[in-house]
Amino acid sequence: MSAATEIAAMQGGTAAGPAGPRLFAAGAAAGMAAHLAAYGEVPRHGRDWSLAEELEASGLTGRGGAGFGAWRKFAAVDHARRPNRYVPRTGGPVLIANGAEGEPLSFKDASLLHNAPHLVIDGLVAAAAELSAGSVFIYAGAANLAPVAAALAERADARHIALVEAPDTFVAGQASAVVNFLETGRALPRDLAARLAGSGFKGRPTLVHNVETWAHTALVARYGAGWFRTAGTPEDPGTRLVSVTGNVPSEVVLEVPGGAPLDSVLASAGVGSDAVSAVLVGGYHGRWVRPDGVVLSAAAAAGSTPAGGAVRPGAGVLHVLGHGRCGLAATAAMVDYLAGQSARQCGPCMFGLPALADVMGRLAAGTGGPGLVREVERLLALVAGRGACHHPDGTVQLVHSALETFADDVRRHLAGQCQEAAPAGGAVR
Ligand code: SF4
Structure with a gap:
């Protein structure tokens, strides 16, 4: 154990962490030696120290999209795992590091898994110890699991971590879809994301965090909440x-x-x-x-x-x-892609999103009449809040923001003056 982390262990995690980049402080494709040289070992804390309390004090929020307080999920699983005369528990809680990253414009999780896999593993190891976890999974695309497998082979404290290859779909990274995939092999969202902490994988308390959230958890476990808050703002620390x-x-x-x-x-x-x-x-x-x-x-x-x-x-x-690119054309291509990514379980999502994509495509192409915007708004109202998961609402938010931000472009398109032809459907990059 390095001197810095030895002090951190004694003080409950208050040693100084990296002053510059936090998550990539060990450099590119960091193996165990570079990782330990940059961060030291995860300190073994005493009984008077709680990772849950440290996470709460840190203000760390989930880095996968929803932005909930990381400690809330942690505390909910901690509560649910305790013996309860109404709900018999078997097997201990389940921890999942979600690196599925189905979002076409995102590659930060891939970068993290390739360059700092040990930090993600450290977060899982620290939480597994505190929660007495029964099962631990890292879920990601095949290309991003390879560096994680190499990292696991370098250490003896993470043999309980299993790797699961995620399918390459937009909704495969939703928390309930992750659990569904682990149970059934089908990465389809379920209407129970809010209850995973109480009853997730095979009915066990389940904590699903984005891989970046686990990496920050590892740093909070090492250096403490006070250090974590030395970056960012009081409202959005780290x-x-x-x-x-x-x-x-x-x-x-x-x-x-x-x-x-x-x-x-x-x-x-x-x-x-x-x-x-x-x-x-x-x-x-x-x-x-x-x-x-x-x-x-x-x-x-x-x-x-x-x-x-x-x-x-x-x-x-x-x-x-x-400048010179059309925001409506870009949005229409995204909605077209999102319509194709519906898990086809809920009618408003299955039928409403393709209809929305069609109308947005006509608006972007400048081929519709003056009633197109009203038709877009009608369809938005039809699908909003009507899915088992967040997919329709996320799409509605995208289109609403396009209508607001590109209001001048909407007027021009309705007058047949598009500055850029609408691209064919598919992901924008
Ligand atoms: S809202 Fe859409 S993506 Fe979500 S579960 Fe229903 S059909 Fe699937």
Whole structure:
């Protein structure tokens, strides 16, 4: 154990962690030796120390999209695993690191699993010890499991972790779809995401976190909540990874502090604000914004596109739309893709999203009549809140934000003046 982590262990996790990049401090494709040199070992804490309490004090939120407090799920599983005369428990809680990343514009989880797999494993190992977990899984695409398998082969404390190959679909990363896949081999969402902590995989208390959330958990276990809060803002502490795509010099993953101004994040990706028309924040289930004065914060209010306010980063996706590109055409292509990704279990999702994609395509192509916007709004109202999972609502949020942010373009399209032909359907990159 390094001197720094020895002190951390004695003080309940208060040693100084990396001052620069947190998640990639060990460098590219870090093996165990580089990992330990950068971070030291995960300290074995005493009985008077609680990872759950440290997570609560840290303010860490989930980095997979929803942005819930990480400690809330942790505490719910901790509560549910305790002996209960009404609900017999067998097998202990289940921990899952979700790296499925079905979002077409996201590759930050892939980057994390390739470069810092030991940090993800450390988070799972620390939580498994505190929760007396019975089963631990890492769920990700085949290409991203390979570096994790190599990392597991380097250590003796993680032999209980099983690797599960995730299918390459948009909804395969939803928490309930992950559990469904582990149980049945079908990555279809279920209407029970909120109850996984109480009864998830085979009825056992189940904690599903994004792989980045587990990596931050490992750092909180090492260095404590106080250190975690030395980056970011009081409302959105710590750092997060963002995937930057679109009209950029090169696609890149950045680690940015909570509350970061969007224009400074784009500048770090080599994008000047005068080159940007709009940015899709949060991915295909996110929202379009004009970047001026916008900050990325998990504490942002849901439900509207801010003008110079805070916007939720969701799964950490920033897709840049340069001047001369049509936001309606880009949105229409995304809705077309999302319609094809419906799990076809709920009528409004199965039939409503293709209808929405059709109308958005006509709007983007400038071939519809003046009633198109009303038709879009009718379809949005039809599918909103009508799915077993978040897929329809995420799509509704995307389209609402496009109608707001590209209101001038909507008027031009209705007058048959599109500046860019609508691309064929499919994922935008
Ligand atoms: S809302 Fe759509 S994606 Fe979600 S479960 Fe229903 S059919 Fe599947």
